[in-house]
Amino acid sequence: MQVGLNRTQWEVANKTSLPDFDRLQGANSLPLIKKEVDFPESPFISSQPLRYNVQLNRQLTALQRAEGYLHTTERQVAQLQRALQQERAETEIKPLALKTLHWLQQRTAMSGNAVDRQLNFVPEQRTEVNFALHGAEQLLQPAESETLLFSLTGHGYNVVAVNLPAYASPAQNLLRLNNGLGRLGIHGRLDPQGNAQFHVDEKRWAEIEAHLQVRGGGLRFAKERFQPLKLQPEVVLEDRVRDIAAKPQEAKKHLAGIQQAMGQITGQMSKLSEHKRNTGVQINSMSSFSAPNSALVAAEALAEKLLQGRSQYAMWANMLTAQGNARSAMVRNLLGG
Structure with a gap:
């Protein structure tokens, strides 16, 4: 046996009529009401995120x-x-x-x-230090293949390896250096005269200047041990x-x-x-209100929209209250339990 609410009982009890109330019978949940919102979207508090x-x-x-x-x-x-x-x-x-x-x-x-x-x-707010690397011309010149190890022994111990291919151009060698030294925050470029200029975040400059070392394969740098690199910051x-x-x-x-x-x-x-x-x-x-009285006009429009929605809100509130007061047996029957 199924139990349901009928339109006459609801209308007598609440002295009002509900649109499309038949949709509420059975186990279906309340339908979503899709309505175009005409709330005044302008002016915003801010037109930017x-x-x-x-x-x-x-x-x-x-x-x-x-x-x-x-x-x-x-x-x-x-x-x-x-x-x-x-x-x-x-x-x-x-x-x-x-x-x-x-x-x-x-x-x-x-x-x-x-x-x-x-x-x-x-x-x-990210300042950098420009500096020159002593012996950079010799470092970038074409030569036989060599692997360089750069170490930074400041707060930690970082080692990066850079392989310079045989007889590569200065620009190609600089690209290889940037790929490796970039892990230490160091980047370089060639100026119009072909001279190499490097830069690093100013916060890391003291550590780089004091602890950057290199070891080579016997061509550009000795292979027996690490040796400090001489860095010359730009005169300011x-x-x-x-x-x-x-x-x-x-x-x-x-x-x-x-x-x-x-x-x-x-x-x-x-x-x-x-x-x-x-x-x-x-x-x-990003100004919120362009005209002197635009804020007042927006507030009045908002109040009018809220007043128009009061009656509809009361109707749905009464309907949901009645549904919540239905006996549990009725709900079980409606759900097929």
Whole structure:
């Protein structure tokens, strides 16, 4: 025997009629109601994903810290430049150089790692050290096949093997080196003059400079034991100022380098201004409400939609309550138990 609810009993008990109530009879579950949602989707709280907003916030922070650091650097270097141009006494030049050197040594902390050693703005906050490898020309020149072992004995012990094929071109040998040394974070390239230039993350530079060693097969490097590699970092403003502080009597020879650094800072400040304009455009594109009263209009539209859905919600709530109050025997019969 099957027991079911009929339309008349439901309508008498609840004084309302349910659309398509016949579908509820039997063991079928409640049908899904597919209705086009006309909830006002615009304006959004943000027109961009949350991940994008976080990245933009980081970019803004990097811009602000880089701008502040470069502005102070420009002021201090300008003071040192004037002292050199006016050929002031060593007793005046040395304190200025020491003050500037102390500021340059705080670059990573004060700029939030958004300015590299060459005083370039780095929005990704991943600064690198450019360096030359002593004997790189001989290393890359065509020769017989040789396997080189590079070791790094800093916090751990890492060894990578690089096989240089017989009589390969410098570009091919450099590609092999990049494949191997890349595991240690070192990458190289050939400049227009054919000279090899390498770079590594600044955080790893101290370890690389102190502990990178190589052993060869007797052609380019000796095979008896590992020998240290001599690395020469690119000369930057900090190096020049350090030399001025150590030898103020020879400071005038660095005047051209100081002027070049001032031009570099000025160029980066211009780039920062361009970055700020682009960031401003991005922020405006993420604006939630373009017009002054658009937020109020959106709130009123939302309230109207919620009021329209109140009666339909009450109807379905009553229906589900009645179904929940059905006797267990009735439910078992409906389910065929």
